[in-house]
Amino acid sequence: MQAYKIKMRLHRNLCFATIDGLTLIFNEGKYADKVIQQLLKRDKRWGARDRAFVAETTYEIVRWKRLYSEIAEVKEPYSREDLWRVFAVWATLRGIKLPDWKYFENTPSRKIKGRFxxxxxxxxxxESIPDWLDEAGEKELGKAVWTKEIEALNQQADVILRVNTLKTTKEKLQAELFDLEIDTEFIKDHPSALKLKERANVFTTEAFKNGHFEVQDASSQLVAEFLNVEPGMRVVDACAGAGGKALHLASLMENKGQIIAMDIYDHKLKELKRRAKRDGAHNIEPRHIDSTKVIKKLYDKADRVLIDAPCSGLGILRRNPDAKWKLQPEFIENIKKTQQEILQQYSRMVKPGGQMVYATCSILPSENKNQVDTFLASEMGEVFTFVKDKSILAHKSGFDGFYMALLEKKK
Structure with a gap:
């Protein structure tokens, strides 16, 4: 985080909206993305720049909550006055001239810069993180790597699109967006990715409404590729969620074969259905995991199984900065047990000679390579061989932190 000078006039209604949003996020534990969605609907007269100010300022203050609070000398739960003090720290460090509103009286600008x-x-x-997370990161990754990684995870994420090859090509989509003054570039070793050169709201474009692309980080796009699918296969996406990777698999399989998209949350599968329709992906069959029977029916029947396991999500802090404040060490301990249970149970769906990918959006070896090693050393894992894995760190790739391992079931 650096201090710099911006020529910007603060507008009262935009600042009020930001303070209201921060109250919900910090004091009531609401999710930042949901709060911002609501805030942006507040005033029909706001233009794109106004909305960008509210969204980006809110995210910035959420990201640097600990640092700013420490400088402002305020603690949770925050009063409205406290939040104005935090806001004043944000503005001062950005070199924004504070207007003479009562909220900013006696703001000690020089002291703020000194404390910073x-x-x-x-x-x-x-890097504005809880003590426990700082200790865990250093313990698992080592001081040098963790210092670089957490710095990278505090940068704003780029907007990356995944071209839906069922409907268009990368070149055609690039041209289509260029006509709308949205400039994109290819990313080396990411065959379906387009990176926006500047942030833009791509969801209002005809190209999006017609299913020509999905928004999906570059690292996440590597997972479906890692599974080695081919048209005509039977593939299970065992923790499909809203289906980002299932949709990618459908395009890699050219709509041929069968993708069984499973999840314990039915509402996520409903969202997947909606997205699949827009994308023209016809070979995805959602199945709600409401009992173990759903899994048992598929024992030894899948050519490929993708386990995009629930995890700490530490690799995607750039797009979910509020996760730093919601995560607890107990959650990580519990999720590791869940990851191993899922591996033990869902791996049984792979047929002999078939392959499986275990993936997470975490950067911690204890959720990644260690889980794969534990699985392979278990009775269930004895029938699998390790093929390869890939650890992606944000400070090296410039994209989200991710892990993926490919295992093969012996014939």
């Missing part, structure tokens, strides 16, 4: 310089020498304040 002082706290920037201590990683947990500089």
């Amino acid at each position: 310089d002082e706290l920037s020498k201590i990683r947990k304040f500089k």
Whole structure:
């Protein structure tokens, strides 16, 4: 985080909206993305720049909550006055001239900059993370790697599109967006990816409504590729969620064969159905996991199984900065047990000679390689061989942190 100078006038109604949003996120534990969606509907007269100000300022303050609170000398639960003080810290560090509103009376600008310089020498304040997370990251990744990684995870994420090859090509989509003054570039080693050169709202475009692309980070796009699918196969996406990877699999399989998209949350599968229709993906069959029977029916029947396991989500902090404050160490311990149970149970759907990918959007080896090793050393894992894996760190790739391992079931 650096301090710099911006010529910007603060508008009262936009600042009020930001303070209201922060109250919901910090004091009531609401999810930042949902709160921002609501805030953006508040005033029909707001233009794109106004909305961008509210969204980006809210996210920034959420991202740097610990650092700003420390500088402002305020603690949770925050009063409205506290949040204005935090807001004043944000503005001062950005070199924005504070208007003479009562909320900003007696803002100690010089002291703020001094405190910022002082706290920037201590990683947990500089990168604005809880103590436990700082300790866990250093323990698992080592001091040097963790320092670089958490810095990278605090950068704003790029907008990456995945071209839906069932409907168009990368070149055609690039041209279509260029006509709308949305400039994109290809990403090396990511065959279906287009990266926006500048942030833009792509969801209002005809190209999106017609299912020509999905928004999906570059690292996440590598997972479906890792599964080695071919048209005509029977593939199970065992933790499909709203189906980002299932839709990618459908395009890699050219709509031929069968993708069984499973999840314990039915509402996510309903969203997948809607997205599949828009994308023209006809070979996806959603199945709600409401009992173990659903899994048992598929024992030894799938050519490929994707386990995109529930995880800490530490690899995607760039797009979910509020997760830093919601995550608890107990959650990570519990999720590791869940990951191993899922591996033990869902791996039984792979048929002899078939393959399976275990993937997470975490950067912690204890959720990744260690889980695969534990599985392979177990009775269930004895029938599998390790083919390859890939660890993606944000500070090296510039994209989300991810892990994926490919295993093969012996014939």
